[in-house]
Amino acid sequence: MEHIVSIDELHSRKVVRSKACEGSSSRNRPAITREERFRNFMDEGDQERKVEALGGRPPAKIQKVIFLLRDHKHFVKYFEPRVASIGPIHHGKPKYQLGEKYKLRLAYEFVQGCGKSINLLYEVEKKIKQLREFFEEEVIEKYDDEALAWILFVDGCAILQYILCATNDQFKELNIKTDSVAFAHQDLFLLENQVPYRLLKLLMSLSGKEEELRKSIESFIRNVTYQQTEPQQNVDEGESSHDSQPEPIEREVPITEPTHLLDLMRTTLLGPTPLRSSKVVPSFGKTRGIWPCRNTRQEDPDWQSYRNVQELKAAGIHLKRGKESCLRSINDSTGPKFMNLIAYEMCLDFENDFGISSYISFLDSLIDEVNDVKDMRKVQVLYNLLGSDQEVxxxxxxxxxxxxxxxxxxxxxKFKIQSYYNNNCMTYMAQFFHDHFSSPWTILAFLGVLLGLALTALQTWSAIFPHSFDKAKN
Structure with a gap:
């Protein structure tokens, strides 16, 4: 019987042969001299400087999660795919075989829907040299151009078809179960599960329905980030919670092509990146404003004596939900989503303002125990879909x-919160009301005591001065 060799098996054989050739040739290669090593070191440094002189660093490459996070106790839960591997990093692992079947089905539907033939694959192969530049070398070194092009072709088509089905509720037509859809939804935004956005743009441009696909991605990202309106390109004029709140300086900021879907989600949450020299205050759901630099001698806002919402509440500082908030619904995808955004910001080749890390750090400074979550939920700052406030x-x-x-x-x-918190008189008054009037029953009891005292005083007065009381009655 004739043995049929799969594409993946054929490519793996090529890789093994090429590695074997490299190994044999490396044994015959002369050792590098110290002069050559030093010259290479200087040449690489010069090349880095030339790149920076031409406009800064290139976009961060698709890579593995940084080593600082790889020993996280919940690494698998937060960073590894649940259903489907996307891209080259987890490709071929046996645990994702079922997901591979779904991907092939989605990719087939995409190609059929476009009315295209093998030309789509040919176009990806033509651009494979450029597409390789979006990956760290270590994650693609075992794939030759043909193997990598096939992986990107299938995964790119599957992603576009998945997003199209998600925005049009068409998964039932493909017999894809709801639980698989939910897990795949989470897998799309893992750092190690990314493909270049340039690949998606290429496939969209060849599909014959580029505008429909582009709008489906915009709608999908807005849904993921809990924004139901079109992203705004200018800072809104909203009501300030404090009269001394500085007005953001609006500037035209060019919007660049995202590196991948995770990068697109981050940009949507934070808004376009401001100029490098500017001071940044992330404003989720809006374009980030350029804030004037503060007095550097001002008290350090990173130091804080309060520990959580409960202490702020006792000091008279209360929560109020803003008009726009992207982090309201806390569900099973919240942890992986923000952990991968944090991991992306920690990539050594990604120059950024740590907008997501700063936001999560600020929330963490407010949330210490279950009652903090309870108070945030009561004023609708957070919607808890996890099950218990303790889990949040x-x-x-x-x-x-x-x-x-x-x-x-x-x-x-932070500075205003700490300044108010440091005001002892205000803090003591707020603490008194918090301790003694925290419920309607204590307020009613207090009013009852006041009424009793007033009646007692009136009775005493009438007993001491009966004639004055009689005249007042007449």
Missing amino acids: ADLFNEIGTDLVPNTEAYKDV
Whole structure:
């Protein structure tokens, strides 16, 4: 019987042969001299400087989660795919074989819907040299151009078809179960599960329905980030919670092509990146404003004597939900989503303002125990879909550990909170009312006592001065 060799098996054989050739040739290669090693070292440094002189660093490459997070006790839960591997990092692992079947089905539907033939694959192969540049070498070194092009072709088509089905509720037509859809939804935004956005743009441009696919991605990302309106390109003029709140300076900021879907989600949450020299305060759901630099001698806002919402509440500082908030619904995807955004910001080649890390760090400074979550839920700052408030508190205490936030983010807010908290007179008054009038029953009891005292005083007065009381009655 004739043995049929799969594409993946054929490519793996090529890789083994090429590795074997490399190994044999390396044994015959002469050792590099110290002069050559030093010259290579200087040449690489010069090349880095030339790149920076031409406009800064290139976009961060698709890579594995940084080593600082790889020993996280919940690494698998937060960073590894649940259903489907996307891209080259987890490709071929046996645990994702079922997901591979779903991907092939989605990719087939995409190609059929476009009315295209093998030309789509050919176009990806033509661009494979450029697409390779979006990956760290270590994650693609075992794939030759043909193997990598096939992986990207299938995964790119599957992603676009998945997003199209998600925005049009068409998964039932493909007999894809709801639980698989939910887990795949989470897998799309893992750092190690990304493909270049340039690949998606290429496939959309060849599909014959580019505008429909582009709008489906925009709608999908807005849904993921809990924004139901079109993203705004200018800072809104909203009501300030304090008269001394500085007005953000609006500037035209060019919007660049996202690196991948995770990068697109981050940009949607934070808004376009401001100029590098500017001080940044992340404003979720809006374009980030450029804030004037504060007095550097101002008290350090990163130091705080309060520990959580409960202490702020006792000091007379209460929560109020803003008009726009992207982090309201806390569910099973919240942990992986924000942990991967944090991991993305920690990539050594990603120059950024740590907007997500700063936001989570600020929330972690407010959430310490279950009552903090309860109070935030009561004023609709958070919607708890996890099951218990304790789970939410544990989640933020876990993902908020060992973060390095931007020291300028939320600087004004932290400083004002701490300044108010340090006002002893206001704090003591607020603490008194918090301790003794925290419920309607204590207020009613207090009013009852006041009424009793008033009646007692009136009775005493009438007993001492009966004639004055009679005249008052007449």
